[in-house]
Amino acid sequence: MGRLQVFNNWSPFMVNDAGKVWLGLEYFCNVGDELWSKDDEAFIQFAIDELDMIGIINKADVADATILREEKAYPSYYGSYGQFDVLKNYLKQFDNLFPIGRNGMHKYNNSDHSMLTAMTAVDNIVNGITDNENIWQINTEEDYHEEK
Numbered sequence: 001m002g003r004l005q006v007f008n009n010w011s012p013f014m015v016n017d018a019g020k021v022w023l024g025l026e027y028f029c030n031v032g033d034e035l036w037s038k039d040d041e042a043f044i045q046f047a048i049d050e051l052d053m054i055g056i057i058n059k060a061d062v063a064d065a066t067i068l069r070e071e072k073a074y075p076s077y078y079g080s081y082g083q084f085d086v087l088k089n090y091l092k093q094f095d096n097l098f099p100i101g102r103n104g105m106h107k108y109n110n111s112d113h114s115m116l117t118a119m120t121a122v123d124n125i126v127n128g129i130t131d132n133e134n135i136w137q138i139n140t141e142e143d144y145h146e147e148k
């Protein structure tokens with residue numbers, strides 16, 4: 001398991017019944033690998049066993065579970081990524097185009113960065129700024145907070 005979250009702690013609006021605990025488990029994998037290809041029921045049992053093993057739950061308490069497999073969840077910096085500037089500079093030709101967000105910029109932005117790119121784009125539009133460089137500069141100099 002990569003990460004675990006308790007949706008009840010984010011917002012009551014994220015859960016259907018606040019009287020139950022809603023857990024989200026993230027497993028990082030690639031399309032076609034061993035985890036990705038695991039049968040749904042086997043995967044759910046594997047996840048329940050992991051939660052039980054680390055003492056987060058008692059497996060007998062599990063009411064229900066589901067799996068979502070998300071392709072292309074992360075922007076990957078390989079292949080032709082070294083030539084990314086070719087694309088970025090091409091897009092800069094268009095004065096009324098403002099690439100923002102994670103997939104919009106193919107950049108490993110977190111939620112805060114993504115919102116900041118949107119806010120900066122709005123500021124640019126309002127102030128008649130057509131050069132998007134200030135948007136591309138978001139998330140370039142900060143330390144990456146998830147690294148050890």
Ligand SMILES: Cc1cc2nc3c(=O)[nH]c(=O)nc-3n(C[C@H](O)[C@H](O)[C@H](O)COP(=O)(O)OP(=O)(O)OC[C@H]3O[C@@H](n4cnc5c(N)ncnc54)[C@H](O)[C@@H]3O)c2cc1C
Pocket residue numbers: 026073074100101102103104109110111112114
């Ligand atoms: C597994 C995982 C864990 C993460 N954990 C964290 C975390 O702990 N903290 C954090 O800060 N960030 C985290 N992130 C990153 C965060 O989710 C993203 O940075 C953020 O959601 C990007 O926002 P966005 O608006 O750019 O894109 P998104 O949130 O991806 O929104 C894009 C929207 O556009 C829609 N869309 C796509 N194509 C079309 C189309 N053609 N027409 C109409 N709609 C379309 C999509 O359905 C989607 O709703 C995580 C990401 C992943 C994948």
